[in-house]
Amino acid sequence: MAQVRSYVTLKGTKQGLQLLLDDESPFRTLLEQMEKQLNDQKGKLISAKDERLQVMVDAGRRYLNEHDRKELKELLETTFPLDVTEIRSDVVSRKEADALVRKKQMVRMARVIRSGQVLELEGDVILIGDINPGAVLKTTGSIYVLGSLKGVAHAGTDGDVRAVISASFMDPSQLRIAHVVRQPPENEEWRGMFECAYVNDEGSLELERAQKLGVLRPELAGEE
Amino acid sequence: MGEAIVVTSGKGGVGKTTTTANIGTALALNGFSVCLVDTDIGLRNLDVVMGLENRIIYDLVDVAEGNCRLQQALIKDKRFESLYLLPAAQTKDKDAVAPEQIKELVAELKEQFDYILIDCPAGIEQGYKNAVAGADKAIVVTTPEISSVRDADRIIGLLEKETHVETPRLVVNRIRSHMMKSGESMDVDEIVSILAVDLLGIVADDDHVIKSSNSGEPAALSPKSRASIAYRNIARRLNGESVPLMSLEEDTSMLTRVKKFLGMRG
Numbered sequence: 001m002a003q004v005r006s007y008v009t010l011k012g013t014k015q016g017l018q019l020l021l022d023d024e025s026p027f028r029t030l031l032e033q034m035e036k037q038l039n040d041q042k043g044k045l046i047s048a049k050d051e052r053l054q055v056m057v058d059a060g061r062r063y064l065n066e067h068d069r070k071e072l073k074e075l076l077e078t079t080f081p082l083d084v085t086e087i088r089s090d091v092v093s094r095k096e097a098d099a100l101v102r103k104k105q106m107v108r109m110a111r112v113i114r115s116g117q118v119l120e121l122e123g124d125v126i127l128i129g130d131i132n133p134g135a136v137l138k139t140t141g142s143i144y145v146l147g148s149l150k151g152v153a154h155a156g157t158d159g160d161v162r163a164v165i166s167a168s169f170m171d172p173s174q175l176r177i178a179h180v181v182r183q184p185p186e187n188e189e190w191r192g193m194f195e196c197a198y199v200n201d202e203g204s205l206e207l208e209r210a211q212k213l214g215v216l217r218p219e220l221a222g223e224e
Numbered sequence: 225m226g227e228a229i230v231v232t233s234g235k236g237g238v239g240k241t242t243t244t245a246n247i248g249t250a251l252a253l254n255g256f257s258v259c260l261v262d263t264d265i266g267l268r269n270l271d272v273v274m275g276l277e278n279r280i281i282y283d284l285v286d287v288a289e290g291n292c293r294l295q296q297a298l299i300k301d302k303r304f305e306s307l308y309l310l311p312a313a314q315t316k317d318k319d320a321v322a323p324e325q326i327k328e329l330v331a332e333l334k335e336q337f338d339y340i341l342i343d344c345p346a347g348i349e350q351g352y353k354n355a356v357a358g359a360d361k362a363i364v365v366t367t368p369e370i371s372s373v374r375d376a377d378r379i380i381g382l383l384e385k386e387t388h389v390e391t392p393r394l395v396v397n398r399i400r401s402h403m404m405k406s407g408e409s410m411d412v413d414e415i416v417s418i419l420a421v422d423l424l425g426i427v428a429d430d431d432h433v434i435k436s437s438n439s440g441e442p443a444a445l446s447p448k449s450r451a452s453i454a455y456r457n458i459a460r461r462l463n464g465e466s467v468p469l470m471s472l473e474e475d476t477s478m479l480t481r482v483k484k485f486l487g488m489r490g
């Protein structure tokens with residue numbers, strides 16, 4: 001008797017239940033067979049407390065587009081008492097890979113960003129020059145200004161609260177990290193040399209000496 | 225082949241027209257052939273400052289529309305053989321000419337003159353685009369006020385995108401040294417540090433400038449006033465001479481003059 005091909009493997013891990021999916025069959029076949037095989041093991045899909053089980057789906061080396069992901073999630077959640085927390089795949093499209101690279105890149109530029117100019121970038125930015133009053137620099141990563149920051153800097157535009165803003169001369173009209181905004185206090189000097197801004201544990205934007213960055217954001221320290 | 229220099233500012237009323245008239249006059253005084261071009265269509269006044277208003281027959285729009293030849297529209301200055309004005313139209317709209325037309329016109333003028341100074345209207349719209357179209361160089365005029373410096377910065381940003389225009393140089397106009405000293409107005413160093421461009425000159429706020437504009441005799445004609453000397457120095461720097469920023473451009477005492485000379489701060 002030929003061995004029955006396993007389209008879905010259930011695996012209990014420390015993080016919870018995992019569904020490993022076959023990555024060689026056509027997607028349609030996979031969905032059909034997965035449903036069938038899961039039905040056969042229904043007993044394993046019931047939690048002790050009668051709650052829905054949280055599962056992480058691993059699609060292996062199969063590429064899943066947005067639509068595929070939605071379909072897979074819906075099938076699992078409507079047919080079985082499961083909550084899909086994540087769908088993982090080893091494969092990304094070239095477009096997604098490019099986007100990932102852009103977010104991880106270090107953009108270097110030497111120029112003055114002038115009043116009325118709004119720059120929207122991806123990745124970390126090293127600006128050799130100034131952000132003038134009335135100018136705006138936004139990026140998904142962190143901002144390092146070798147010069148004066150007098151305008152608006154917005155780091156972590158995709159919501160990354162670990163992003164930081166650092167400047168040789170900090171005299172901004174407004175700073176933003178992710179969704180946290182801070183303006184200089186009225187009637188108070190809020191300027192200094194070699195400062196950095198970060199979001200603290202309470203979720204508010206704070207300024208510190210740039211030398212503290214390595215402690216506040218160990219991931220930036222650069223040494224193992 | 226001459227060079228075309230646009231005089232611009234972003235903000236209105238900071239002294240573009242006055243600067244154009246005076247630098248042009250100072251260049252003519254030094255023996256150069258100069259043509260002043262007023263691109264402030266609808267609000268012309270370069271002709272008034274030059275005292276040439278009554279001689280206008282044709283204007284820039286007439287040339288662009290082919291109603292006359294370029295030579296017919298050029299008005300010779302009262303004082304200098306080598307100084308001419310191409311006036312703007314008073315009754316038309318800014319859209320009456322396109323950048324491409326100004327570019328052609330300026331190219332034609334460059335065959336004939338050493339310098340073409342283009343007086344730009346305030347703002348960053350059509351009029352600005354027209355004025356910049358034919359320029360090789362740019363002078364940005366600002367006063368020592370935050371709003372004026374902010375607009376100068378905006379204009380420098382736009383000029384940096386015009387690949388045919390060299391990095392602009394700065395004129396800080398209407399300086400009142402007592403206010404600068406007391407910290408009531410921005411000082412020149414601060415302005416230059418924000419705008420990050422080379423300083424071409426500084427001009428004091430001088431009643432003589434207003435009086436001479438009203439009488440149609442540009443201040444640069446008189447050898448006495450501080451502003452006049454400042455304009456003459458700017459003209460020399462435009463021509464490549466290195467003239468230090470000196471006392472007479474500012475109202476400084478003898479002591480600070482000496483300090484400046486020694487490289488100390490006043």
Ligand SMILES: Nc1ncnc2c1ncn2[C@@H]1O[C@H](COP(=O)(O)OP(=O)(O)OP(=O)(O)O)[C@@H](O)[C@H]1O
Binds near residue numbers: 243264429431
């Ligand atoms: N250095 C100066 N000292 C005193 N008054 C000055 C000086 N420069 C310019 N002015 C005065 O300021 C006023 C505005 O100058 P001007 O017309 O040259 O500005 P503008 O930038 O051309 O204005 P617009 O944007 O309307 O074209 C005029 O009354 C002029 O006489």
Ligand SMILES: [Mg+2]
Binds near residue numbers: 240
């Ligand atoms: Mg004017």
